[in-house]
Amino acid sequence: MRVEFRLSGSGGQGLLLAGIVLAEAAIEDGKNAIQTQSYGPEARGGSSKAEVIISDEDIDYPKATDPDYLLALTDDAYRTYGPLMKKGVIITDTSVKLDPNINAKTIALPILQTAEEVIGKKVVANIVALGALAGVSGIVSEKALKQSVLSRVPKGTGELNMNALKAGLELAKNS
């Protein structure tokens, strides 16, 4: 079992933190995980990409070669990484304009809107997205996810982030 995640969006969306939390939740569950963030010229343009590999075995190659799950929160991210999806599932924000030439199974969820309007804080979009990704993939346990989120978010924001995580898991359930 080796599952590859690619989390993509814009620079301020906190996807690195989402990737770290996902990797640490997998460890809590007794699996192996590796989390990578690449920067390059595109990072200066404001885009962001984090990857997480989760496996029962040792992980030899730490980069996603053929992602099972792509999270794309912006048009740019979707247009850049969507066409690379040979198998697996794309999870986009509903604000992303879908391209009929991208053939992978795609689930559009109101992630940004949920963060902003239901939870009331745009900055928790990454944790809503994490919940959605975890819910759709079913790779990590809810218990480990909660623990991992609480250990990484700033003091005093635990409840806010728990609500964001639950909202993300709900989005996945209803999809």
Next chain:
Amino acid sequence: MRVEFRLSGSGGQGLLLAGIVLAEAAIEDGKNAIQTQSYGPEARGGSSKAEVIISDEDIDYPKATDPDYLLALTDDAYRTYGPLMKKGVIITDTSVKLDPNINAKTIALPILQTAEEVIGKKVVANIVALGALAGVSGIVSEKALKQSVLSRVPKGTGELNMNALKAGLELAKNS
């Protein structure tokens, strides 16, 4: 130019953040960078390892294969990763017991003590270590480092972390 860093220590020392800041400072300077954190059974034992590759060119293989710089803040980290240093420089905390069988050039600096006694906060040891690593390697500019630290540390801790960074850079200068 490809420079490989491995940052190792115990789980609570914040070395992942130090790695992220180092990678982002390199981007600020117009270079490419990739930051990786591996977790595995050893992570559950409380140890921590982050890696950063900085290059002028595209980075094909994202893991350190032959590190130029190893930071080892604990005995465990030193004993695990020290023997793998074929070239390059090991930077340890002065509390680490050195092993004469590990032949790489080694610089022992009072990183943990500086954080605790000079700055007065044990938790900034990672930023002191970052300053030391940056100072010894000379790979990133001080300006980019400062900017990158300020963008990643919690609100209200900017001055504390700037002092920690400066103290780390000073340790490197005097070494």
